[in-house]
Amino acid sequence: MNFEEIKNDEQQYMMHTYGRFNTALVKGKGASAVDSEGKEYIDFTSGIGVNSLGYCDEGWVKAVSSQAATLQHISNLYYSPLQTEVSKKLCKLTGMEKVFLCNSGAEANECAIKIARKYSFDKYGEGRQKIITLINSFHGRTVTTLAATGQDVFHNFFFPFTEGFDYVTANDTDDLKAHISDDVCAVFIELVQGEGGVMPLSEDFVRTAADICKEKDILLMIDEVQTGISRTGTFFCYQQYGIEPDVVTSAKGLGGGLPIGACISGKKTAGVMTAGTHGTTFGGNPIACAGANEVLSRVSTKEFLDEVRAKGDYIREKLSAMPNVKEIRGKGLMIGIVTEKDNAKDVAGRCVENGLLILTAKNLLRLLPPLTISYEEIDKGLSILKSVMEV
Numbered sequence: 001m002n003f004e005e006i007k008n009d010e011q012q013y014m015m016h017t018y019g020r021f022n023t024a025l026v027k028g029k030g031a032s033a034v035d036s037e038g039k040e041y042i043d044f045t046s047g048i049g050v051n052s053l054g055y056c057d058e059g060w061v062k063a064v065s066s067q068a069a070t071l072q073h074i075s076n077l078y079y080s081p082l083q084t085e086v087s088k089k090l091c092k093l094t095g096m097e098k099v100f101l102c103n104s105g106a107e108a109n110e111c112a113i114k115i116a117r118k119y120s121f122d123k124y125g126e127g128r129q130k131i132i133t134l135i136n137s138f139h140g141r142t143v144t145t146l147a148a149t150g151q152d153v154f155h156n157f158f159f160p161f162t163e164g165f166d167y168v169t170a171n172d173t174d175d176l177k178a179h180i181s182d183d184v185c186a187v188f189i190e191l192v193q194g195e196g197g198v199m200p201l202s203e204d205f206v207r208t209a210a211d212i213c214k215e216k217d218i219l220l221m222i223d224e225v226q227t228g229i230s231r232t233g234t235f236f237c238y239q240q241y242g243i244e245p246d247v248v249t250s251a252k253g254l255g256g257g258l259p260i261g262a263c264i265s266g267k268k269t270a271g272v273m274t275a276g277t278h279g280t281t282f283g284g285n286p287i288a289c290a291g292a293n294e295v296l297s298r299v300s301t302k303e304f305l306d307e308v309r310a311k312g313d314y315i316r317e318k319l320s321a322m323p324n325v326k327e328i329r330g331k332g333l334m335i336g337i338v339t340e341k342d343n344a345k346d347v348a349g350r351c352v353e354n355g356l357l358i359l360t361a362k363n364l365l366r367l368l369p370p371l372t373i374s375y376e377e378i379d380k381g382l383s384i385l386k387s388v389m390e391v
Ligand SMILES: *Cc1c(COP(=O)(O)O)cnc(C)c1O
Pocket: 103, 104, 105, 106, 107, 109, 138, 139, 140, 141, 190, 194, 195, 223, 224, 225, 226, 227, 251, 252
């Protein structure tokens, strides 16, 4: 099928929920993708932070295809050595205690929200149900995670939303303190706001939040759906802030391209979810877990993390010498660029025409390349970006 046919069928048979670029990707290798017309692209998106090891990494393909040929699915009525391996790895890499496996970021966050409410209910009874999130956050697309998302544009059409969320300005400790009341059970934050514009939180704000939470027995919950799995140069981003969260959520990069999410509990919340309080049909699917196990064993070594940081620094240095670059934000291989001309959407569109896949977030350009991207691929992508920025 050629591109026009694919596009026509999409128009005819799919709900129009996405604004898509004019290309249909059909195969890839490393950080390069190929479209239906045979045109090649350098990929600075990794499927929005999903393909941690790039397209069709050899070890990942082997792990996933051999699992597909062995046992593709069992229900959660039975034990699974692949699930326990993923969970054990996540606990060892964080020092946390218990894992619930699900299928997406929104689901991981739903689990975190349920844990917060039940932790408080078990200990204090009714009435302590409020969860504080940040303005410009993004936590997912279910009715509850939309409510958790602190952006008015998402609070539309689907009324009534889940009650019990309150929003605080990021990096404003006074605003945070002003919103802490007796009915708060959790503070739930991203450490680099992704969709909200690649905005890192200050250490001061995060430490203050952690201190308040500890003092008042409020849960500190970190949404690491985008920042986790070595994206920001440490396995989880919270490890750069010297804090110990009560709950951490993960998804996107965890499966290397397969749908899997995780909600991870620390000591305080390890026993909150009991038999019958939560569940999922697909969560912890063996093939998704095989992918996650390969990802986790590869991205967590010191050498790998050093490389992620070095590549991030290299990209930042090159970007800072590029025309139309006003500000560079983010951590590791999660990079946001404010443009002088405030033309990120236009730049992203022209990049695609010129063979570079690149993201935007609010009015920023956003780079989430595969963690395994080579310097050669980085240089190729940046030279396309430069030629587009020059115009
Ligand atoms: C993408 C994202 C989500 C939602 O994940 P889905 O897998 O799309 O449900 C939640 N939180 C953050 C920080 C994200 O970046």
